[in-house]
Amino acid sequence: MDIADTLSCTPDHPRRVEGDDDSVPVPRREYKIYRPANAPSAAKRYDGYEHYLISDDIKAPRTCRMENCESRSKIKCEKCDVYLCLSRDKDCFKSYHIGSV
Ligand SMILES: [Zn+2]
Ligand SMILES: [Zn+2]
Structure with missing residues (x-):
C-alpha cells in the first residue's frame, strides 16, 4: 500500500468547491456508499482543478476507483491518488471527477 502517499494528502482542510452556480452534485451529507480508505474528499474530487493523469510505474494495473467499474488501469489521478481507467x-477519469454520468 502507498502509505507515504496517503499521509501526504490528509483531507483535513476541505476546500470550498468552485462554481456554486454550476449544478455540481457535491454531496452535503456523509455518503454511505463504498469508500476506500484513501479516497479523496468530495470537495477535492469535484473541484475540477489540477487533476492530472499520471501513468504509474506498477507491474499490475489496479482496479478502477470509479463506482461500478471493474476495469483495471495503470493511470491515476495525481491529485486524488486513485486509479481510473481510460479507454x-x-x-472513468472524467466521470469520476464530474460525479454523474
Ligand atoms: Zn482527481
Ligand atoms: Zn473505470
Missing part, C-alpha cells in the same frame, strides 16, 4: 468508450 475509447469509457472515460
